[in-house]
Amino acid sequence: MDSLGSLSVFVQVAETRSFTAAGRALGVSSSAVGKSIARMEERLGVRLFHRSTRSITLTSEGALFLERSRRILAEIEAAEQELTEASAIPRGKLRISVPQVRGLLMPVLSDFMRAYPDIELDVDFSDRMVDVIEEGFDAVIRTGKPEDSRLMARHLGHYQLVLVGTPGYFDLYGTPQRPQDLNNHACLRHKFCATGKLEAWPLRHVPGAVEPTLRTPLVSTTIESLNYVVLEGLGIACLPDYMVNEFVRQGRLQRVLDDYLEHRGSFWMLWPASRHASAKLRVFIDHMCAGLFPAGAAV
Numbered sequence: 273m274d275s276l277g278s279l280s281v282f283v284q285v286a287e288t289r290s291f292t293a294a295g296r297a298l299g300v301s302s303s304a305v306g307k308s309i310a311r312m313e314e315r316l317g318v319r320l321f322h323r324s325t326r327s328i329t330l331t332s333e334g335a336l337f338l339e340r341s342r343r344i345l346a347e348i349e350a351a352e353q354e355l356t357e358a359s360a361i362p363r364g365k366l367r368i369s370v371p372q373v374r375g376l377l378m379p380v381l382s383d384f385m386r387a388y389p390d391i392e393l394d395v396d397f398s399d400r401m402v403d404v405i406e407e408g409f410d411a412v413i414r415t416g417k418p419e420d421s422r423l424m425a426r427h428l429g430h431y432q433l434v435l436v437g438t439p440g441y442f443d444l445y446g447t448p449q450r451p452q453d454l455n456n457h458a459c460l461r462h463k464f465c466a467t468g469k470l471e472a473w474p475l476r477h478v479p480g481a482v483e484p485t486l487r488t489p490l491v492s493t494t495i496e497s498l499n500y501v502v503l504e505g506l507g508i509a510c511l512p513d514y515m516v517n518e519f520v521r522q523g524r525l526q527r528v529l530d531d532y533l534e535h536r537g538s539f540w541m542l543w544p545a546s547r548h549a550s551a552k553l554r555v556f557i558d559h560m561c562a563g564l565f566p567a568g569a570a571v
Contacts, residue, residue: 276348277308278308278311278312279341279344279345280298280345281294281298281305281308281309281312282308282309282312282320282337282338282341283338283341283342283345284297284298284305285305285309285321285328286321286330286334286338289327289328289329290328291305291306291309291328292305309321316337318331318333318334319331319333319334320333320334320337321334360551361390361551362388362390362391362550362551362552362554362555363390363391363551363552364390364391364392364550364552365391365392365394366391366392366393366394366410366411366552366553366556367394367396367408367409367410368393368394368395368396368409368410368411368412368413368556369395369396369397369398369402369404369407369409369412369413370395370396370397370398370412370413371397371398371399371413371414371415372397372398372399372494372495372496373495373496373512373514373515374397374496375496375499375515376514376515376564377413377564379563380559380560380563380564381393381395383559383563384556384559384560384563387555387559388552388555388556388559391552391555391556396409399464399465399466399493400465400466401414401466404420404422404423404542404543404544405422405423405544409543410543410544410552410553410556411541411542411543411553411556411557412541412542412543413428413539413540413541413542413560414539414540414542415537415538415539415540416537416538416540417538417540418540418542420542421545422544422545423542423543423544423545424542424543424544424545424549425540425541425542426540426541426557426561427538427539427540427541428538428539428540428541428560428561428564428565429538429539429564429565430536430537430538430539430565431512431513431514431536431537431538431539432512432513432533432535432536432537433473433474433510433511433512433513433533433535433537434510434511434512434513434516434527434530434533435473435508435509435510435527435528435529435530435533436502436508436509436511436516436519436520436525436526436527436528437457437502437505437507437508437509437525437526437528438502438503438504438505438524438525438526439523439526440505441505441506441507441508442526442528445457445458447526447528448508448528448529449529450478450481450529450532451475451478451481451483451484451529451532452481452482452484453484454484454486454508454529455484455485455486455487457487457507457508458487458488458489458490458506458507458508459473459486459487459488459489459507459508459509460488460489460490460492460498460501460502460506460507460508460509461486461488461490461491461492461498461510462491462492462493462494462495462498462510463491463492463493464493465493470488470491471510473486473510473533474510474533474534474535475529475532475533475534476532476533476534478532489506489507490506490507495511495512495515496515498511499511499515499516502525503519503524503525508528512537514565539564539565541557541560541561543557
């Protein structure tokens with residue numbers, strides 16, 4: 273028998289404690305089983321079993337080898353299952369949680385629905401920190417570096433927070449040239465829903481300079497509402513670049529104070545760590561990784 277076949281014979285004997293029972297399970301004679309074990313022991317240079325007329329028991333070396341052999345056979349089984357599932361049509365319900373950035377996510381999710389009509393999406397739009405496993409999500413998308421050892425993670429891409437306003441707003445109130453100039457502007461702020469705290473603007477500290485006091489005519493728990501209000505020319509907002517890049521290209525928004533900003537964030541796809549990822553989950557992960565940040569989704 274080959275090495276893989278010999279491993280299967282060894283594990284079967286170890287579990288049944290019988291050459292005869294192992295041979296019956298494998299469809300070979302007890303003599304063939306005995307010869308396979310003898311060849312393996314000769315090749316390894318150790319005894320794997322203590323044999324007597326009444327019983328067969330593992331030696332200490334055999335017990336160690338059994339643990340490794342089981343892992344090897346399990347990995348082979350997993351690889352075979354992955355290949356089998358790869359040819360299957362992804363289908364079924366997929367429960368996911370994603371941040372409240374519909375403008376970024378919905379075009380990619382819509383493309384996914386068209387590409388995989390047999391998959392039913394159950395989408396939770398939320399910025400809270402969900403418990404992926406306890407709440408039964410198949411996958412979630414979140415910002416920040418993942419730290420839960422129970423989860424697998426895949427990097428989707430980077431983004432930056434930028435300060436923007438309309439050209440019309442800056443014509444009326446002036447274009448800030450340094451952070452202290454923000455004292456004279458309407459600053460539209462984002463508040464974290466879970467904590468109620470205002471999100472700090474990532475302004476680089478300038479030695480000797482006084483921190484600006486931000487006048488805040490609007491606070492919102494969603495950045496999409498801030499994006500709407502800033503487009504109305506009602507102030508300056510701190511927003512992710514993926515949300516405003518197109519408006520900047522169109523000339524509807526203008527970035528300011530870029531030299532004073534320090535920020536780099538990341539999006540991650542997270543899902544429960546397990547031996548086998550289902551076909552529906554694999555195609556969802558691959559689709560979102562390719563679609564969200566096609567130009568910069570490097571791991």
